Amino acid sequence: MAGRVKSAIKRGRATVETAIEHGRATVETAIVHGRATVETALHHGRATVEEAFHHGRATVETALEHGRATMRAAILHGREDIRIERVPVPRAEVGELIVRVGAALTCGTDLKVFRRGYHARMIVPPALFGHELAGTVVEAGEGVTRFAPEHRVVALNSAPCGRCYFCLRDQENLCDDLLFNNGAYAEFIRIPARIVAKNTLRVPDHVPLEHAALTEPLACAVHGFEDSNPRKGDIVAVIGGGPLGLMILHVAALAGYETIAIVKHDGQMEAARQLGATHLVQSSSIRKAIRDTRALTPNERGVDVAIEAVGVPEAWQEAVEMVRKGGTVNFFGGCAVNTSVLLDTNRIHYSDITLRATFHHTPAICRKALDLIASGRFQAGAFITGHAHLYELNRVFEKLMNRSSEIKTAIVP
Ligand SMILES: [Zn+2]
């Protein structure tokens, strides 16, 4: 662009329209100087909506109206292969929402999918990726009555059908037709009608979106904890210092239980302490972890409840061996397919041990999880240990694979 127009704009003497008319201004310049509206730019055929968005001056509505909107989104192509690509911004069909992602959180499940390149039930590449998010509604489809543009929401990653055998027995987490949604690592995400109707929640104004995005994993943690049926006065041991292990531990501590955190790394020790663990056991070996945990209980009788949140068969066995007679074990961590465990049948039978496992969440528990976050008692900030731009997603996952001390990274598009 000619220097003259540039200086004219700077001095406030030239309008961008003039500049554009004279072919001397680029839309970027105009937008940077705050003088062009997206409408003007589009009208002159010189601006792409991308540029407008990039400069933070375009509303999605404008872009959608002009049918020109594309967005940046992470596409999973296979094993350890995420590419940030430009794809059309989705439009809301009947009952759907389009949400501008405020924050998307990394999750152990995503890490597993990144490593393997697919998830049999949830994601088959090439596909949009990521499932823990909160954001702002930009478009509400026909028939949506509970939400409107500008509403801050957390949209869960799944919704049950409400009709099958399991749904009708209040076991919606086991729904035969659980509908999953992915695509949180993007600027916008489409929320399917069923999730809008059953599992999308308004986020109170005082709750940061990145905290609200913890609703999904926290719902899993609350579910696992409640399913373990702890009784007042129980000692609850949680095996594993990953995000879910730490969340279950924190939930138990907030509920007033004496807790034992069994973790591996120094960073996890620190986090567990901060999140309210009564006792800490740093396990160098499984044998030693069992001994050390029992030593913390009266007469070394064992803990009342042991929740396994690692997801390896050895830890499942460990959990069984650290509970007291009549205690409860929850196999919360999902192990790899085709793995199995050997359990001491005598111990389970003669010690009257309850074995159970908990998977996923239900809409009612998601509501509870968001309420807990909004209460301010839950230390949401402690779970988000890093921030990164969408472009850095590959690097973030590579780092997570190397067992860094990060708990969750908030991906901000
Ligand atoms: Zn998750």
Ligand SMILES: [Zn+2]
């Ligand atoms: Zn169902």
